Amino acid sequence: RTAADALPLVAGLFLVLPALGAVQERLAGRSARAALRVAFLEPASWTTWYPRRLRRAGNVWDRLPRSVRRIRVGFGVLFAVALGAVAPGWTWGFQWDHSDPRTPGLMLDSALYPLGWLALPLSFACVAAVMALTAASLWTWRRLGLDDEDGGLFVGGALSRRAIWNRPALAALLAPSRSSARVEGPTAALPVEVGDLWPEGEAAPAPREVAVSLARQAAEVAAGHERNAARLRRGFDPEENVRLAKRLAALGEAVPDEPADQAQLRDLLARQLDLHRDAERQAADALARRDRVRDRLLALRDEAASPARQPEARRARLAHCLAALQDELARDTADTPTATREGASH
Numbered sequence: 068r069t070a071a072d073a074l075p076l077v078a079g080l081f082l083v084l085p086a087l088g089a090v091q092e093r094l095a096g097r098s099a100r101a102a103l104r105v106a107f108l109e110p111a112s113w114t115t116w117y118p119r120r121l122r123r124a125g126n127v128w129d130r131l132p133r134s135v136r137r138i139r140v141g142f143g144v145l146f147a148v149a150l151g152a153v154a155p156g157w158t159w160g161f162q163w164d165h166s167d168p169r170t171p172g173l174m175l176d177s178a179l180y181p182l183g184w185l186a187l188p189l190s191f192a193c194v195a196a197v198m199a200l201t202a203a204s205l206w207t208w209r210r211l212g213l214d215d216e217d218g219g220l221f222v223g224g225a226l227s228r229r230a231i232w233n234r235p236a237l238a239a240l241l242a243p244s245r246s247s248a249r250v251e252g253p254t255a256a257l258p259v260e261v262g263d264l265w266p267e268g269e270a271a272p273a274p275r276e277v278a279v280s281l282a283r284q285a286a287e288v289a290a291g292h293e294r295n296a297a298r299l300r301r302g303f304d305p306e307e308n309v310r311l312a313k314r315l316a317a318l319g320e321a322v323p324d325e326p327a328d329q330a331q332l333r334d335l336l337a338r339q340l341d342l343h344r345d346a347e348r349q350a351a352d353a354l355a356r357r358d359r360v361r362d363r364l365l366a367l368r369d370e371a372a373s374p375a376r377q378p379e380a381r382r383a384r385l386a387h388c389l390a391a392l393q394d395e396l397a398r399d400t401a402d403t404p405t406a407t408r409e410g411a412s413h
Contacts, residue, residue, distance in 0.1 A: 105264070105372050112225045115143030123227035124365030130241040134207055138222050141200045149193055156186025211240060254289050257364050258282035264371035269378035272386035278367070285364040285392055288399060292357035299350040312340060356399055363392040 109117045109126065116128065116139070128136065159182060177183075208218025217236045224231040232238060261282040265275045315336045318329065367388040373381075 104260075108369075108372055109227065111227065113227070114223055114225055115139045117226075124362060124369045125229050125232070126227045127232050127241055128226050132240070132242075134203075135222055138200055138203055138207065141196065141203075142223070145193060145196050145200065148189065152182065153186055153189045153193060156182045156184075156189065159183045159186075213237075213240075254286045254293075254361060254364070257361075257368050258286050261364075261368050261371055264368065266371070266381065266385075270381040270385070272382045272389060278371075278389065281389065281392060281396075282364060282367065285360050285396060288396060289357045289360045289364070292353045292360070296350040296353035296357070299346045299353065315340060356402075360392075360395055360399060363388070363395045367392055 104121065107121055109121055109123045111123070116136075117126070122128070131139075159177075204218070204222045208215075208221055211218070211221070213221055213236060217234060220231050220234070221237055221240065232241065258279050262275060262279040265271060265278050267275075271278075315333065318333050318336070321330060321333060367385075370384050370388045373384075
């Protein structure tokens with residue numbers, strides 16, 4: 068048997084291993100849908116694009132600059148080509164006995180000959196691509212004013228690792244977290260996912276109904292903040308803020324002998340500008356509250372979706388996530404005025 072005979076087996080492992088993982092999760096008591104989701108959940112060290120519904124909490128892909136996303140996609144494609152074509156091609160080529168005069172004919176007759184023939188040019192192309200992407204990475208993080216450590220993390224760090232994206236230099240370069248940029252799925256669907264993924268037996272720190280109820284409460288709070296932000300934003304326009312500020316600046320400073328109508332206009336413009344800016348601040352605060360609650364809910368969902376571990380360890384992690392979500396909801400309730408809570412519930 069030759070090394071080439073093993074190539075289909077190696078390729079099949081990339082499909083078989085997730086399937087085996089799904090079977091393991093199914094045997095651990097998860098539903099079929101939950102088991103499949105866990106099997107294909109984004110790896111913790113993932114650095115490039117991944118399907119939205121399978122991303123972990125805190126994934127910052129959509130908040131990265133477009134140039135950085137292109138570099139990361141380039142490295143991802145390069146890795147796939149190297150692993151899927153270059154390495155198998157060289158493996159196929161080197162397993163032949165080239166001292167045997169029959170070898171050229173046997174190689175030509177092999178179904179894998181095109182793969183071996185492409186190995187050399189693809190190798191040169193991969194080296195050139197590595198050099199180009201490395202140069203683009205260096206240029207990008209120098210242009211952004213990052214040092215080598217932060218720059219390397221910005222263009223190559225794990226997308227869902229909070230310790231990386233909490234670094235001040237990197238957090239400042241991320242786009243604001245917006246509803247359209249949060250890719251983990253609709254908030255309303257998260258309680259259902261928590262229920263589907265919740266373990267049974269010793270691994271569960273609380274009954275499934277309790278976890279789902281808390282998740283629903285969190286989803287409702289997050290949705291309420293989002294509605295409140297949308298209501299506030301309907302009342303102001305950022306461009307109108309600029310126009311008001313320019314008109315106010317054009318009037319200049321107040322003078323003792325200025326006409327009464329000019330003084331009234333200045334006061335009116337100043338009050339309008341203050342109202343617009345106050346509404347903008349309140350909307351930003353509402354979205355920040357929404358994100359904090361949703362992040363805790365997503366963390367609970369992702370922990371429930373984590374591959375099965377020892378029951379005691381899993382129970383401890385889930386209990387921590389439940390407590391963190393409860394604390395966030397309590398803090399949010401304490402910080403939200405009663406009128407705002409009543410308005411958000413309608």
